[in-house]
Amino acid sequence: MTADMRWRSVIGLEVHVQLSTASKMFCRCEARFGAPPNTLICPVCTSQPGTLPTLNGEALRLGVLAGLALGCTIDPSTKFDRKNYFYPDLPKGYQISQFDRPLCRDGHFKFSTEEGEPREVNIVRAHLEEDSGKIIHPEGVNFSLVDLNRAGTPLLEIVSGPDLHSPDEAMAYLQELRRTLRYAGVADCDMEKGGFRCDANISIMPVDSDTLGTRTETKNLNSFRFVAGALQAEIERQAAVLESGGTVIQETMAYDPDTGKTSVLRSKEDAHDYRYFPEPDLPEFRVDPAWVAELSAGLPELPRARQTRYAVDLGLNKRDADTLVAEKELGDYFEATLELTKKPKETANWLLTELLRLSNDRKLPIHELNTTPARLAELVNLVASGGVSIQAGRLLATAMEEQPGQSAEQLAQSMDLVQLSDDGALRQIVEQVIESESSVVERYRSGNVGLLNALLGSVMKASRGKANPKAARQLLLDTLDS
């Protein structure tokens, strides 16, 4: 029996998301990843004596948008607090954060498990805070270096309730959270760049119990893979402790991805007393409910709603709907194309096959391809109207990408891909086939109706593939039955 079967795990996640602002939260330095160390700094974010923070309104706006996307309540006023602790990556000796009055609170957030089971997580709170700098430990020397480029970058800390019950569920929640925040335009959630970091509170209890166990906190999980690994490892560690008659101690853990194990980072006795108090340099500020309503109205359709609409209203299969919604750009591209085709399934097919193939082949994001939604719509419409066959359409897709000056129809003409659908030319070919395949026609007429496909194949062959199969079939039937 595995740990999963005897123990029920209770998981709450704290996610730190870097908001997509151009500048830092309390100074006007650029907020950007990858610049040479200590080049994006100023007196404020290096905490020179006498400097004061001023709030970046864009960070506030993005924080509110995120809260709305997570179904949170946004109170009409809020404030900042200081969280005091010493560390070399924290030049002020305190972090400006929010303590007892977070910008966003009491949200309800829906997601689905891998198996499609709906779940809901409570968002206890989401608050604004500034990021710290980064410490670099060069090899072979007895000193460390500090890079303050990241110091003061705006973060939103999103705290879920203890509502997740397996690593898989936690992963599904994180994926939906990431997708939602990207849709809302508040964050890139780029894990590589530290834009999406996670701490996990984990406890376990016997499956037949309803008494919560002692929880531990596992810190600094900076990739989805680490989150899954760390949760699994910590659940197993706690199960092993309890099964050997021990007790789980409330402590802070670290996960080592190399060993796949969690270990104690610090015990409860060493827990920081952050001595929170209201940030005296930033007065309480109003978050105008009318402004919040305006932001709420401007919020784009979020991925879960879009996915449901694609599956239910547009009749797309679940897999296609999932894929289209995974990245907002793809869904937006789909919407723009659909606007011009009004054919959801065909549009989805062409987009998910040919467009993604082009994007892959050329290593370009879809919005940088020559094939714009308008051009893809031309192709979808041309195929749907029978102007070219599906096979020809594929050739045409590549040609359209290579020759952006030519319309779909012009290219179909010049590549000799136009289907024969009109009576004249097609009728001639059908009649020729009926004449030359007289023995097959004989057997067909004597009841072997399955031979129609053989005759159709001959028509296609005679037309060198240009016959519209649907039209040819109808014409064959009409001629044979007359």
Place this chain on the structure above:
Amino acid sequence: MLSATSIAARVRSGEFDPQDVTEEAIARLQERDLEVHAYLDPDIERARQLADRVAETLRRGDDPGRLAGVPISLKDNMAVHGATLTAGSKILEGYRAPYDSFVAQRLIAEGAVLLGRTNLDEFAMGASTENSAYGPTRNPWDTDRVPGGSSGGSAAAVAAGIVPVALGSETGGSIRQPAALCGITGFKPTFGSVSRRGLVAFGSSLDVIGPLAAHAQDAALVYDVIAGHDPADATTWTGTRPSATTEKADLEGLRIGIPEEFLDEAVDSRVLESVSTAIKTLEEGGAITKVIPKGALPSMHHSIPVYYLVACSEASSNLARFDGMHFGPTSESKDTLDLLARYCATRADLFGPEVRRRIALGTFALSAGYADAWYKKSLSVRRLILNEFTALFGDYDLLAGPTSPFGAFKIGERSQDAYSMYLCDLLTAPACLAGLPSVSVPCGLARKGTYKGLPVGLSLTGPAGQDHRVLAAARAFEAIRGTPERSPIHGDDA
């Protein structure tokens, strides 16, 4: 020495050469500072450069501004780009500010000649300037005595007649108390009317920059220059601000209350005597004065503990950045790679005892399990004090009383007993907690007793935002009383 107002007028008119004015101030500084030690860095080079700039502006035929050629000294807790900024502490020894404070920008933009930075109690924590890591400043009235503090260097520089005006900062009394002890005018503006950008933070919700001046008119002029909204200080207010310079200096009909709480038994009787005379002077000017019976400010007696809890709590956080990691010196007393040991060594070795005491007090007051009883409780009482003041201002335009319970005391007299030093803030801390504008104007010398022959200050406090009225009353009072007495070091020079 001439007033800042008349220096500026004569420089602007071409009657005075700004470079001559500056050289004279430099000469006074070099001679008199030997006795008072008001300056941590005279920074004469910068003064000469700024004077050259003013001269150049005049040569071009442009107006150098309202403070044209006026030598002004800054307390050494205000940033001047490229200049040292010690805050009176070893932990900032050799540090140079990488940017200008708002007040420095404003002064320079109006043609002021910044002349040096003045001594202070370390991180503005103290009431005697004895807590400076660079030695005490002496009172120009009696060099065996303290000038008050923490803006003691600025007060002494003005009282010694080196400069007509200097900037100080106040958290619990640090402008008005040294002004009173040095016989000059000191004005603490409404919290939020002067930007704190570039002021080394002590108690952020209390800290205010203001002028110390030989003449009330100069305090008003400098206040007008430095007050105003600063987008870089979110606590500055944006509303309109009437000029304190042109506001009519008239006491006629002004309702002035004297709360009995201001006449505490701790106040020296000779100080009270001078203040009583001053109140008669206010009446001569047409003011209607009334002693308000005890009970109008029932929470005032909590001011000292509340003030120290709030200011020290904030200070414990504000001073966390001085860790030897990012700027300033590092103690080398412990050769260790252990991070905590390095923090401890730097902060134990380079902060002075009073600063360490206040950090410890503030850290304790904010600690889990204690914050409710100490920090949060003190915020509630602070609100009560503000409400009580607000209620009084329904009936009175201004409140008057002594600025300091006593005159300039001897160097060393109180420095061994923290609580007796904290009592210096007894009468100033309440207006700081309430964020109110308050001025101390010289009201004569004590006639007898411990402080015989030493200056006494009258305090006038107004409602928030009425800085111009408070300063106008100070100007009117000075106009009736006449030019304040001058310290022996200042002498009679013109």
